[in-house]
Amino acid sequence: MKRNAAIIGCGQTKHSSKRRDVNVAEMVSEAVYNALEDAQVSMREVDAFIVGNMPGFGGIAQPEQWLGDWIGAAGKPVIRIATGGTTGGSVGQGAYYPVASGLHDVVVAVAWEKHSDSKEAGATSGLLHVGLGNLFHAASYGLNLKNLMAMSMVGAAAGVAVYQAVFYMHRSGCTIEHFDMVAAKARRNAARNKYAHLQWPGCTPEDIAETELLAYPFRYGHICPASDGASAIVVAEENLARKKARRPAWYKGLASYSDEENQLQSENFGGVGVLDPSEQRGCWVSAMKAYAMAGIKDPQKEIDMAELYQPFPSQELIFAERLGLFDEGTAWMALEKGETDINGRMPLDPSGGVNATNAIGSSAMQRILECALQIMGKAEEHQVPKKVSNAVAHGWGGVTNYSTVTVLGDSPGR
Amino acid sequence: MKSESEIIDVKTLPFTANFIWATGFMMQRFIEELASRKILGVKCPGCGYTYVPPRSRCGKCYAKIEEENLVTLSGKGTLVSYTTGHVALDGQGNFIDLQEPAIIGAIKLEDADSTIFMPIEGIEPRDVVEGLKVELQWREETKGELEDIRCFKPA
Amino acid sequence: MGFIKDERPQTICVEGTWSLSSYHYKGSKLLEQYVKGLKQKKLIGSFCPGCAKVILPPRNLCGRCHRIMDGRKTVSDRGTITCYTVSPAITKGKLKVLGMDPVETGLIKDGEILIPVFVRFDGSDSNTDTILLNAEPKAVHIGMRVKVIWAKEPQGALSDFEGVEPI
Numbered sequence: 001m002k003r004n005a006a007i008i009g010c011g012q013t014k015h016s017s018k019r020r021d022v023n024v025a026e027m028v029s030e031a032v033y034n035a036l037e038d039a040q041v042s043m044r045e046v047d048a049f050i051v052g053n054m055p056g057f058g059g060i061a062q063p064e065q066w067l068g069d070w071i072g073a074a075g076k077p078v079i080r081i082a083t084g085g086t087t088g089g090s091v092g093q094g095a096y097y098p099v100a101s102g103l104h105d106v107v108v109a110v111a112w113e114k115h116s117d118s119k120e121a122g123a124t125s126g127l128l129h130v131g132l133g134n135l136f137h138a139a140s141y142g143l144n145l146k147n148l149m150a151m152s153m154v155g156a157a158a159g160v161a162v163y164q165a166v167f168y169m170h171r172s173g174c175t176i177e178h179f180d181m182v183a184a185k186a187r188r189n190a191a192r193n194k195y196a197h198l199q200w201p202g203c204t205p206e207d208i209a210e211t212e213l214l215a216y217p218f219r220y221g222h223i224c225p226a227s228d229g230a231s232a233i234v235v236a237e238e239n240l241a242r243k244k245a246r247r248p249a250w251y252k253g254l255a256s257y258s259d260e261e262n263q264l265q266s267e268n269f270g271g272v273g274v275l276d277p278s279e280q281r282g283c284w285v286s287a288m289k290a291y292a293m294a295g296i297k298d299p300q301k302e303i304d305m306a307e308l309y310q311p312f313p314s315q316e317l318i319f320a321e322r323l324g325l326f327d328e329g330t331a332w333m334a335l336e337k338g339e340t341d342i343n344g345r346m347p348l349d350p351s352g353g354v355n356a357t358n359a360i361g362s363s364a365m366q367r368i369l370e371c372a373l374q375i376m377g378k379a380e381e382h383q384v385p386k387k388v389s390n391a392v393a394h395g396w397g398g399v400t401n402y403s404t405v406t407v408l409g410d411s412p413g414r
Numbered sequence: 415m416k417s418e419s420e421i422i423d424v425k426t427l428p429f430t431a432n433f434i435w436a437t438g439f440m441m442q443r444f445i446e447e448l449a450s451r452k453i454l455g456v457k458c459p460g461c462g463y464t465y466v467p468p469r470s471r472c473g474k475c476y477a478k479i480e481e482e483n484l485v486t487l488s489g490k491g492t493l494v495s496y497t498t499g500h501v502a503l504d505g506q507g508n509f510i511d512l513q514e515p516a517i518i519g520a521i522k523l524e525d526a527d528s529t530i531f532m533p534i535e536g537i538e539p540r541d542v543v544e545g546l547k548v549e550l551q552w553r554e555e556t557k558g559e560l561e562d563i564r565c566f567k568p569a
Numbered sequence: 570m571g572f573i574k575d576e577r578p579q580t581i582c583v584e585g586t587w588s589l590s591s592y593h594y595k596g597s598k599l600l601e602q603y604v605k606g607l608k609q610k611k612l613i614g615s616f617c618p619g620c621a622k623v624i625l626p627p628r629n630l631c632g633r634c635h636r637i638m639d640g641r642k643t644v645s646d647r648g649t650i651t652c653y654t655v656s657p658a659i660t661k662g663k664l665k666v667l668g669m670d671p672v673e674t675g676l677i678k679d680g681e682i683l684i685p686v687f688v689r690f691d692g693s694d695s696n697t698d699t700i701l702l703n704a705e706p707k708a709v710h711i712g713m714r715v716k717v718i719w720a721k722e723p724q725g726a727l728s729d730f731e732g733v734e735p736i
């Protein structure tokens with residue numbers, strides 16, 4: 001018999017490109033203690049911890065072993081989850097299971113990234129590990145070096161997201177100007193979120209359009225930052241949740257499905273069966289399963305807002321469609337009409353999203369946290385004006401093939 | 415198709431990732447004070463547990479620890495555990511044999527509750543025992559770097 | 570207006586390295602037959618007995634139906650561009666791969682524009698990732714027909730397949 005579980009507290013650090021004033025353990029504990037304070041829960045009441053960041057990022061192989069007693073986990077169960085870009089989503093979902101199962105009553109989930117501890121761009125060490133062996137393998141078969149340079153050029157800009165964007169543009173009719181609009185919205189929204197990284201009050205699509213082209217169709221202004229930061233949530237069973245929180249954010253449905261990798265880095269180094277990387281079948285299946293669990297039949301009507309994993313602006317549009325929030329190929333039209341603004345019909349990433357703040361391991365967790373804030377009515381300056389009864393949080397990562405979808409609501413649902 | 419499932423060795427290309435780990439304020443104070451041959455710790459305001467090196471959050475009672483809780487410790491301590499190493503890693507995935515075995519000790523400094531791990535020198539491996547009184551050895555010129563602590567020797 | 574700045578004090582750093590080439594990797598002989606095919610100017614993909622997909626270059630397992638792809642099929646060296654991107658002019662110091670500047674090493678001409686493309690070769694069901702050469706960046710489009718540029722004297726290496734050019 002599954003129990004109901006809810007998020008009753010949220011904690012974050014301010015995200016920025018350099019948190020050189022703290023070490024990893026201090027940064028992560030900052031978020032955890034902020035979350036406990038928000039939940040009005042003492043550390044002694046916490047039963048277990050679910051933690052995670054990107055494997056190898058920041059050059060620390062097993063950070064949980066260092067920071068365990070910094071987050072109050074000494075003598076308590078700790079589980080570390082690492083699923084690439086979805087790490088935070090998996091961590092946020094990971095806190096649900098032990099509470100729903102009855103194993104624990106209060107669980108803290110925390111996810112983080114500290115890019116500035118790495119001297120290599122984009123925490124290269126961790127990322128290269130995925131494909132490095134296969135790259136070396138291909139090199140021993142006389143790899144075409146010019147091709148490798150081209151791949152690296154794309155990779156440096158945005159990896160497979162570049163191709164994904166072109167596929168989406170081709171089949172939906174959306175243009176590069178729509179990406180300018182999404183990125184400008186992300187920066188404006190971030191300016192209302194005191195924890196966000198790239199905050200630019202009043203940023204316009206024209207401001208973004210002035211930035212240099214990195215690799216068609218992405219401009220410099222489209223790209224997410226590499227952020228230092230951590231985010232944490234406190235998850236509790238029903239009785240405690242009702243006692244501690246005026247308006248808990250209930251887990252109503254969750255799912256995580258993956259698809260074939262499509263980053264062109266597998267053993268053949270260059271050919272995958274996924275013809276269209278914007279297809280994102282894993283996200284679509286995850287959404288259907290999560291909605292079914294939450295009892296949501298028509299997401300366009302029943303979902304009030306969404307936090308999507310959109311390091312690149314094209315992805316806000318692609319995933320909003322995959323989550324069923326808009327009809328196929330129409331998200332950019334809704335964007336044009338302002339429907340996805342904070343005060344729109346279907347606000348997308350009112351926090352600024354990953355496009356404004358990307359502490360990778362924590363990014364998908366922040367989507368869950370931000371949805372919880374909106375339901376709890378604690379999003380302050382970036383609170384959407386409409387009533388939020390159901391919100392959907394999305395994560396994307398792995399070798400661009402993992403997805404997590406979490407539906408939160410103001411009632412436990414079924 | 416059998417041959418294609420055979421496993422072959424892959425030659426690797428040189429690539430080394432570089433890191434710069436920020437230490438945070440407490441650890442920074444610890445490192446800076448090494449220049450004046452001082453060992454800093456903190457005494458937790460919540461439970462009195464004394465940590466060395468100092469830190470900003472107690473793992474025992476969860477209290478926040480501030481700069482005012484810093485304490486200076488002597489360089490004298492007791493060996494609580496040790497091991498002897500005969501090989502080292504070369505950073506390229508290989509072991510190298512050490513000319514002389516290296517002793518690593520877990521040392522509890524006077525007035526501290528936590529232990530620090532440091533090389534032990536000036537004693538034969540067979541003579542090392544738990545409970546041995548040891549003393550910190552500074553390098554000739556201390557500069558406010560972790561390397562200022564050279565090793566520990568029997569007192 | 571621009572971005573709001575967030576400056577924080579810097580504390581002492583401890584430096585360290587992580588040599589990623591110190592790992593010992595294993596690979597399969599998957600590409601051996603493929604490069605032999607390249608020597609004869611042939612593209613040999615793997616065929617899935619489960620869903621009949623042909624993937625180029627070949628792979629061991631079908632990513633969607635999970636069968637062992639032990640069939641082989643030669644596909645045409647002509648195909649259609651399914652996706653592309655265009656780089657800005659690549660000048661010295663702009664790009665670094667494994668510590669190497671491709672302009673300095675002469676691999677890329679100073680100011681050259683790269684056009685990475687996905688190609689679906691006739692008879693295959695995958696995107697093959699390569700580069701479009703001998704073409705104007707403005708002319709590239711999805712649906713463009715292209716053919717392989719083969720090395721003058723193929724050596725039986727991945728580099729025998731130099732890229733594609735418009736037909």
Ligand SMILES: [Zn+2]
Pocket residue numbers: 458459460461462463472473474475476477
């Ligand atoms: Zn204490």
Ligand SMILES: [Zn+2]
Pocket residue numbers: 617618619620621622631632633634635636
């Ligand atoms: Zn198949």
